[in-house]
Amino acid sequence: xxxxxxxxxxxxxxxxxxxxxxxxxxxxxxxxxxxxxxxxxxxxxxxxxxxxxxxxxxxxxxxxxxxxxxxxxxxxxxxxxxxxxxxxxxxxxxxxxxxxxxxxxxxxxxxxxxxxxxxxxxxxxxxxxxxxxxxxxxxxxxxxxxxxxxxxxxxxxxxxxxxxxxxxxxxxxxxxxxxxxxxxxxxxxxxxxxxxxxxxxxxxxxxxxxxx
Numbered sequence: 001x002x003x004x005x006x007x008x009x010x011x012x013x014x015x016x017x018x019x020x021x022x023x024x025x026x027x028x029x030x031x032x033x034x035x036x037x038x039x040x041x042x043x044x045x046x047x048x049x050x051x052x053x054x055x056x057x058x059x060x061x062x063x064x065x066x067x068x069x070x071x072x073x074x075x076x077x078x079x080x081x082x083x084x085x086x087x088x089x090x091x092x093x094x095x096x097x098x099x100x101x102x103x104x105x106x107x108x109x110x111x112x113x114x115x116x117x118x119x120x121x122x123x124x125x126x127x128x129x130x131x132x133x134x135x136x137x138x139x140x141x142x143x144x145x146x147x148x149x150x151x152x153x154x155x156x157x158x159x160x161x162x163x164x165x166x167x168x169x170x171x172x173x174x175x176x177x178x179x180x181x182x183x184x185x186x187x188x189x190x191x192x193x194x195x196x197x198x199x200x201x202x203x204x205x206x207x208x209x210x211x212x
Contacts, residue, residue: 001050005066007033007042010078011109011118012157013171017056019063020048030070030078032112039067039112041078081110085117088140092119095139099132106154116143122154152177155201162199162207169206180204 005020018033025031029044056063070078088108096103104122111118117140121127129146136144149157152170159171170177185197185208199205 002053002056002063003048004051004056004063005031005048006045007031007066008045009033009035009040009042011107013159013173014175015045016042017051017059017063019065021065023066023069024048025066025069030075032067032070032074034064034067036061036064037111038116041070041074041112077112077114081112081114085110088117088119091139092121092136095132095135096121099135100127100129103127103129104154106149107157110142114142116145118145118147120147120149120154120157122149122151151201152203155199160200162205163196164207168199174206177206178209180206180208184208 003020004017005023005025006015007018008015018031023031025044025048027044027046031042031044033040033042068074085108088110089105092105092108096105100123102123102125105119106122107120109118109120110116117136119136127148129148133144133146136146155168156170156174160168162168166172180203182192182197182204185192185204188208190197190208197205197208
């Protein structure tokens with residue numbers, strides 16, 4: 001058996017497993033973890049678990065470590081970066097409007113170490129944003145990564161409430177998107193009115209999968 005700490009990072013709903021080392025991690029604890037992008041802040045979604053060796057071997061990459069329980073100084077930095085990200089999003093929207101009106105800025109994420117920012121945007125068609133990266137780097141004086149996402153990814157990232165009154169499935173528990181077809185609605189004798197079977201993203205609701 002292997003001890004793992006389930007941690008939810010700042011962006012996205014996915015919960016990832018980390019090596020807790022010798023730390024006593026409890027549900028709700030703020031932690032600093034090591035990832036492929038460097039240090040990141042996250043929240044433990046449960047106490048440390050014991051899982052089988054086979055499950056850990058099946059992971060796409062080896063377990064990264066929880067570096068430490070977040071200190072008050074760490075949490076001050078997290079709040080500072082959140083404010084910085086919100087301000088950057090406003091500027092990103094203005095710059096993107098001048099650069100490409102088909103680009104819809106969604107979120108800016110400053111990584112914990114503060115020297116890199118990821119700018120997420122939604123667009124229907126593939127966009128060449130190399131010049132925009134240079135413009136953003138000149139404004140924000142940081143390493144810039146632009147990441148194009150789809151409308152379903154945007155809903156998953158930002159969250160919200162569906163027409164059922166519950167949080168979006170994609171933001172709550174869906175790790176990956178599965179194709180949804182109008183045939184699924186027909187099979188369930190549901191209304192084929194697009195406004196009744198489409199989610200906030202404008203695509204067919206993911207929950208059509210559940211009883212098809």
